[in-house]
Amino acid sequence: MSDSPERLEVWCAGEDWCPITTTATLIGKKWHPVIIHRLLDSGPSGFNELKDDVDGISSKVLSDSLEDLQDKTLVDRKVISEQPFRVQYSLTERGRSLEDVITSMAQWGQEHLTEPTDPDGGIR
Secondary structure, X not given: OOOOOOOOOOXXXXXXXXXXXXXXXXXXXXXXXXXXXXXXXXXXXXXXXXXXXXXXXXXXXXXXXXXXXXXXXXXXEEEEEEOOEEEEEXXXXXXXXXXXXXXXXXXXXXXXXXXXXXXXOOEO
């Protein structure tokens, strides 16, 4: 891969909001921003390490999400050992370029979201 990643096609040509739609399509699935955040924070990680870092995700959903992020050229998968078989996931240059977006999402959430409460008024 070159130092300048190939530009992505905009999927709704001619509208002001197309770049937003395109970006949302890339990272709009529930776990995608979390996986990218964990890889930004921890660096390259194995599958089990990522599963532990992304609390609440099933192995199937993590596997499918990583495959989707690879297809979108945001995550790279590298085989690091054949016996035992181990792979390592890392962000591509394009994936790392989402750092400001992911950081902004986290900051917005910290400023505007509260813990859910149960009907009795306590935190769930």
